[in-house]
Amino acid sequence: MSASLVQQLIDGLAALMLLTSFALLAQHRMLSVLNWFAAQGFLLAATAAVVAYGTDNHELYISAMMALLLKGMLLPWLLWRVIRKLRVHREVEPLMNSTLTMIIALGVTLFSFHIIQPIEKISELMTRDSMAIATACVLLGMLMMITRKKAITQVIGFLAVENSLFFAAIGSTNGMPLIVEIGIAFDVLIAALIFGLFFFQIRTTFDSLEVDAMNVHLIHKDDDE
């Protein structure tokens, strides 16, 4: 495989990454959100493997395997189990209508392209083109966190941000040291488990997974006092 083909593959994967970030924002059903989230994990693994091949960096193969197992399979499965156990409403409930969200998302992507451009010019890496997309994906994950009502979709947004940061790390530095990456991977896993526990706690305390319910609860408490 020639270097230019590797670069084209990375560009293609970056474009797909951007697509999954948009798709996560656009989905209406919980199951499809999880499917796209899993697809994002697979894409990350593929990108890591391609970069590992292109730069001859063997540690990245291990990160690729970890991304595949953890982000492509384990996390979506864990979240799906939690969703089924909690019997959450199967529909995602956004705060804004989806067209408006999409327009904001396009604006955010343009913005990140604009701010990354100067950095791209000085970079020598073969993955430099994907940096703007990684930044856009981080911002899109944040957008997902602030435009959803339910705690569970916000957590998926958070995990998507983590995915994009991983992608940014591969793109901008050809991967972090392996020990750091293993540490982050376990952090994310533990975070997902703790979030799972939180969901049950939030539900038993507030009878709902909607984050607004917590505010209402607090206000009522103030009234009582």
Place this chain on the structure above:
Amino acid sequence: MSSAFVQMLQAILLLLLAPLAAGFVSTCKARLQNRRGASVLQPWRNLRKLFGKEVVMAEHASWIFRTAPYVVFTATVMAASVVPALLVDTPLSLTADVIALVALLALARFFLALAGMDIGTAFGGMGVSREMTFSALAEPAMLMSIFVLSLGAHSTNLTTMINHTLNSPFALHPSLAFAFVAMLMIAVAENGRIPIDNPGTHLELTMIHEAMILEYSGRHLALMEWAAMVKLMLFATLITDLFMPWGMTLEASPAGVSLALALWIVKLAGLLLALAVIETGLAKLRLFEVPEYLSGAFVIAFLGLLSYYMLEVGA
């Protein structure tokens, strides 16, 4: 062979093959649904039957209602003959501008809408309001997806764009993939196929195209239906032109033209087969979900534009 002759040939072929293409799609659909289905020639027989029948018109129909079929048919055929199908550089290639093409289609749609409202039946008005709502969303998405290609070719002229694609070395272009998906979605919507509109029914509350031409009969109806078939061919040819122009000839030699013709038919058959599979596999969308589908196509096209700038300009 002169290039003018090839131009004529492809325009006539487009006209004659259009009903066959429509028949091919419905036969494929029938086979996929385990039915025998009508022959591929059925749309031709329908057209012949309709041309032979007398025209029944509503009492209050104005001249708009009477002229609309001719305007719609002429505008569509004009748009179709401008699109290069076999030869890259045709005598009409200067007019083969994408924006002009979209304008011609808009002219046809404008008269279709006027005719739909002219009689004042409830169905006509309803169909028109839907058609205009959706086309207002579909048109920018279509232009956006074509602009992705124009960016690389620095032109909105189809001939220049095809030349650019033919001359550039093979590479993976994420932006083109986005543009292609968006264009397919728009083509499905613009031609009133499932999941947007059901072409197989005449009486359904959610119909769009059929609602507009419900009052037509005889040769008027024949022209309207033929125009719709030509439009399907036009979109299929446009997609092959923009995204897979390989095999189109640069000079009008008999060998080149016949090879281009064979490849063109294969490519069209592939696209139409894909359409039949899509129509069989999907259910019609609820009417209020259509704007979301179209804005999705727009977003995908825009992503193509962005990824062109992000990934391909510097590289």
